[in-house]
Amino acid sequence: MGRELNKLTALSVKNLGAGKHADGGGLWYHKRPDGGGQWVLRVTVHGRRREMGLGSATDVSLKDARAEAAKWRAVARQNIDPIKERERLKRDAARHLHLLEEIAEDAFKSRKAELKGDGLAGRWFTPLKLHVIPKLGKVPIAEVDQIDIRDTLSPIWHTKAETARKALNRLSICFKHAAALGLDVDIQAPEKARALLGQQRHKATNIPAMPWREVPAFYSTLADESVTHLALRLLILTGVRSGPLRFLHESQITGAVWTIPGEAMKGRKGKTPDFRVPLSEEALLIVEQARKLSREGFLFPSVKRGVISDMTMGRLMERAKLEARPHGFRSSLRDWIAEATETPHDVAETMLGHTVGGAVERAYRRTDFLEQRRSILAQWAKHVAGKTH
Known part of the structure; x- marks a missing residue:
C-alpha cells in the first residue's frame, strides 16, 4: 500500500495535462482543460463506490489534500459514508x-x-x-x-x-x-x-417637497455657476436621487443620455440593469458648465477631495429658510407630471426609477420609455427655466 501512495508531486500537479491523475489510496486529481483542477477521494462503503470532493487545487494544496484523504479513508474503514458524515458534522457545527x-x-x-x-x-x-x-x-x-x-x-x-x-x-x-x-x-x-x-407614537413623515409651481422661482436663484448651484439645478431637471447625481462621472454621459449604473440605484438588489436618464437641452448646458469645474471626471467635486456631500445642497436650502429639501424635488416633478400632463402611470413611475409591475410583467416589458421620458423632461425643463408661455 505504501508504494501506491504519494505518486504526485507539487510540481507535477502544476504541469499535468487535462485528465484524471491518481495520487494513490483513492486520491485523484481531476485537471480541467482550462488549467483548474479538483481533488476527489474515491472510497467504497457497503460495497458502493463514493466520490468525495475535497476542494479545488487553488484552495487545497497536495499536502492538505492527502491529509483530508487520510482522515476520510479512516472514516470509510469504519463503514461510515464519509460524505454523509461530513454533512452531519456541518450540521452539528451550525447548531x-x-x-x-x-x-x-x-x-x-x-x-x-x-x-x-x-x-x-x-x-x-x-x-x-x-x-x-x-x-x-x-x-x-x-x-x-x-x-x-x-x-x-x-x-x-x-x-x-x-x-x-x-x-x-x-x-x-x-x-x-x-x-x-x-x-x-x-x-x-x-x-x-x-x-x-404597543403602537408606535411616531409617524413617518415625507421629506418636504416644494410645490411644482414654486420651482421656477427657486431655480432662478441658482445662478452663480458654483458646484452646489449646478448640482441642484441638474437634480431638479432630472428628478434623480442625490446619490447618483453627486457621483456623476463624465464617462456616464453619452450624447444626451446619462446612464446610472444599476448598483447605484436605491432599492435595487442583485444584478440590475442600468438606468438611463434623458438629458434636456437645459440639462446639457449645465453638464457643460459643470465640466469646467470637474475633477478626475467627477462633475460635482467637493472643495478638498471626493464629491460634494449629501448635506451640501440641503444646507443651501436651509440657509434660504426653505422647508423643502433636495430629495423633495422628485415629488415636485411627480406632482407636475400628474397635474400638468397626461402621462401614463408606468412612464411616470419609470421617470423616477421606480420598479413597475411584477416580475413576470417586467420580464415581458423590455422598454424603459426613454423617448417618452425625454419629451416629458423637456417640458419640465421649460417649466422650471420659466420658458413656458
Missing part, C-alpha cells in the same frame, strides 16, 4: 452557532446576495449592531424571549421608531434562521415583543 450575535452575523451573511451591493453599506446589520447586540449579543438565542426583546427595544420604540422597527424585523429573520439551523427557539418571540411594545 453551535447559538449566541444571538453569532446567529445574527450568520443570517446577515446568508442574505448578502439579496442586498444592494452585498450589504457592504451595513444598513441591514446596523440596527442590530447598535441597539440589540450590545444587550443581547452574548445571550444564547434559545434563551431570548419576548420580554428580553421588549426591554431591549423599548428605550427607542417611540424616539427612534423606524430604527426600532427595522431592528425588530431583523430579529424576526434571525429567529427564523436559528430555527432553520435546528435550534430550539421561540420563532414567535419578536412578534410577541411587538405586541408588548
Whole structure:
C-alpha cells in the first residue's frame, strides 16, 4: 500500500495535462482543460463506490489534500459514508452557532446576495449592531424571549421608531434562521415583543417637497455657476436621487443620455440593469458648465477631495429658510407630471426609477420609455427655466 501512495508531486500537479491523475489510496486529481483542477477521494462503503470532493487545487494544496484523504479513508474503514458524515458534522457545527450575535452575523451573511451591493453599506446589520447586540449579543438565542426583546427595544420604540422597527424585523429573520439551523427557539418571540411594545407614537413623515409651481422661482436663484448651484439645478431637471447625481462621472454621459449604473440605484438588489436618464437641452448646458469645474471626471467635486456631500445642497436650502429639501424635488416633478400632463402611470413611475409591475410583467416589458421620458423632461425643463408661455 505504501508504494501506491504519494505518486504526485507539487510540481507535477502544476504541469499535468487535462485528465484524471491518481495520487494513490483513492486520491485523484481531476485537471480541467482550462488549467483548474479538483481533488476527489474515491472510497467504497457497503460495497458502493463514493466520490468525495475535497476542494479545488487553488484552495487545497497536495499536502492538505492527502491529509483530508487520510482522515476520510479512516472514516470509510469504519463503514461510515464519509460524505454523509461530513454533512452531519456541518450540521452539528451550525447548531453551535447559538449566541444571538453569532446567529445574527450568520443570517446577515446568508442574505448578502439579496442586498444592494452585498450589504457592504451595513444598513441591514446596523440596527442590530447598535441597539440589540450590545444587550443581547452574548445571550444564547434559545434563551431570548419576548420580554428580553421588549426591554431591549423599548428605550427607542417611540424616539427612534423606524430604527426600532427595522431592528425588530431583523430579529424576526434571525429567529427564523436559528430555527432553520435546528435550534430550539421561540420563532414567535419578536412578534410577541411587538405586541408588548404597543403602537408606535411616531409617524413617518415625507421629506418636504416644494410645490411644482414654486420651482421656477427657486431655480432662478441658482445662478452663480458654483458646484452646489449646478448640482441642484441638474437634480431638479432630472428628478434623480442625490446619490447618483453627486457621483456623476463624465464617462456616464453619452450624447444626451446619462446612464446610472444599476448598483447605484436605491432599492435595487442583485444584478440590475442600468438606468438611463434623458438629458434636456437645459440639462446639457449645465453638464457643460459643470465640466469646467470637474475633477478626475467627477462633475460635482467637493472643495478638498471626493464629491460634494449629501448635506451640501440641503444646507443651501436651509440657509434660504426653505422647508423643502433636495430629495423633495422628485415629488415636485411627480406632482407636475400628474397635474400638468397626461402621462401614463408606468412612464411616470419609470421617470423616477421606480420598479413597475411584477416580475413576470417586467420580464415581458423590455422598454424603459426613454423617448417618452425625454419629451416629458423637456417640458419640465421649460417649466422650471420659466420658458413656458
